[in-house]
Amino acid sequence: MQLSGGLQVEQEIVGFWTDSRNEIIGKCIELSAKDAILEPDESYRQNREQVFEHLWSALLQDMQSDTMAKTGEVVGSLSREAVRYGRNVEPIQRIIEILMKSAEEAARTKYREDANRASRIAGHIKEYLDKTMIILTKSIIRAQAEVIEKQKEYLLELSTPVIPLLDGILVLPLIGTIDTRRAKQIMDNLLNGIVEAQADTVLIDISGVPIVDTQVAHHLIKTVQAASLLGARCIIVGIRPEFAQTIVKLGIDFGSIVTKNSLQAGLKLALKWHNYELRRVGGGGPDASTGADS
Amino acid sequence: MHQQVPILKIDDFWIASVQGSLHDQDVIEFKEALLNKIMQPKSRGLIIDLTVLDVVDSFVTKTLIDIRGLAGLMGVPVVIAGMSPAVAITLVEMGLNLEGVDTALNLQKGLDKLRNAGKER
Numbered sequence: 395m396q397l398s399g400g401l402q403v404e405q406e407i408v409g410f411w412t413d414s415r416n417e418i419i420g421k422c423i424e425l426s427a428k429d430a431i432l433e434p435d436e437s438y439r440q441n442r443e444q445v446f447e448h449l450w451s452a453l454l455q456d457m458q459s460d461t462m463a464k465t466g467e468v469v470g471s472l473s474r475e476a477v478r479y480g481r482n483v484e485p486i487q488r489i490i491e492i493l494m495k496s497a498e499e500a501a502r503t504k505y506r507e508d509a510n511r512a513s514r515i516a517g518h519i520k521e522y523l524d525k526t527m528i529i530l531t532k533s534i535i536r537a538q539a540e541v542i543e544k545q546k547e548y549l550l551e552l553s554t555p556v557i558p559l560l561d562g563i564l565v566l567p568l569i570g571t572i573d574t575r576r577a578k579q580i581m582d583n584l585l586n587g588i589v590e591a592q593a594d595t596v597l598i599d600i601s602g603v604p605i606v607d608t609q610v611a612h613h614l615i616k617t618v619q620a621a622s623l624l625g626a627r628c629i630i631v632g633i634r635p636e637f638a639q640t641i642v643k644l645g646i647d648f649g650s651i652v653t654k655n656s657l658q659a660g661l662k663l664a665l666k667w668h669n670y671e672l673r674r675v676g677g678g679g680p681d682a683s684t685g686a687d688s
Numbered sequence: 689m690h691q692q693v694p695i696l697k698i699d700d701f702w703i704a705s706v707q708g709s710l711h712d713q714d715v716i717e718f719k720e721a722l723l724n725k726i727m728q729p730k731s732r733g734l735i736i737d738l739t740v741l742d743v744v745d746s747f748v749t750k751t752l753i754d755i756r757g758l759a760g761l762m763g764v765p766v767v768i769a770g771m772s773p774a775v776a777i778t779l780v781e782m783g784l785n786l787e788g789v790d791t792a793l794n795l796q797k798g799l800d801k802l803r804n805a806g807k808e809r
Binding site: 581582585586588589592593594616619620621622623624625626 | 768769771772773775776777779780781785786791792793794797798
């Protein structure tokens with residue numbers, strides 16, 4: 395009994411949804427033109443009608459099949475797009491609300507004589523509204539998580555460049571806090587860089603690392619040891635007073651690791667190791683004709 | 689299943705190129721063979737090339753440190769050349785840092801290092 399009753403209601407809403415398509419979409423356009431959130435928003439002005447129709451047909455399919463798969467797809471792609479381009483997600487919520495409101499109004503107009511039937515359909519629409527909203531929330535959270543994950547990857551790539559400076563000399567500028575994950579990445583990048591460039595000297599610049607604790611120092615020492623196993627010598631440069639104090643206070647043994655206060659000092663030492671000599675040819679300051687200062 | 693490590697001579701330098709991972713017994717035999725070679729007069733240095741080696745265990749590491757010590761007693765400097773990043777990371781993670789062992793990026797640089805060490809003497 396109940397099953398057939400349920401089926402009948404399903405039939406009813408599907409029938410209504412199909413029959414009143416033009417009324418619903420028309421009402422949507424009308425409502426959204428006056429809407430305080432949707433109207434000033436640029437992103438859906440051009441294709442607003444299309445979005446409504448998309449959502450409408452997705453809901454129709456889902457009503458027929460009694461799942462929320464198609465709606466999930468449409469809402470998911472809308473919210474993913476919005477999150478990826480850093481747009482507000484409120485308009486999407488508004489679009490769903492307007493669609494449901496239009497549908498409800500269309501139902502009330504259509505079944506003006508049959509109050510029972512009108513409220514039954516309104517109840518149904520309400521149900522779908524709730525389901526769609528939950529899907530929207532879920533997909534926004536998922537889209538944001540995806541973006542955060544992507545950004546983490548980009549950050550890791552950005553943050554560990556290994557720069558070949560001269561034949562056999564690499565520079566590894568470290569910027570930002572170093573955690574275990576980054577330290578591993580740094581070590582991997584550096585060792586591969588050493589092998590690739592066949593470099594025997596590495597300048598590790600830590601002046602951009604804000605906090606140096608035992609953990610960071612430990613990672614640094616490990617990186618230097620691994621590099622020396624490959625046959626490359628490291629010079630740690632950019633040691634600030636706070637860093638030196640922390641190291642002494644914590645009693646960390648930097649042992650045989652070569653350290654210098656600035657990149658310049660480190661570079662001078664590296665050049666000496668490689669039997670390079672840095673000297674000025676010709677007169678005083680930078681010469682405009684060589685393009686040195688342009 | 690016997691793993692032989694070729695030990696070659698260039699000028700007065702011995703070069704041992706380890707091919708693939710070694711079992712404990714192989715490692716012991718390798719060490720004996722090496723020491724016998726460098727006992728010969730006119731040995732000015734030893735290079736152990738690990739370019740193709742991608743797995744190292746603690747026993748191999750200990751043996752490398754041993755070889756370095758023993759060869760040092762005989763007055764023969766040792767250079768380990770061509771260690772791969774993966775092996776270096778493993779050693780550091782295990783807390784084994786081959787203390788006092790000289791390293792070089794490749795065979796050529798290892799040879800240069802030994803030649804320079806010979807000149808300083």
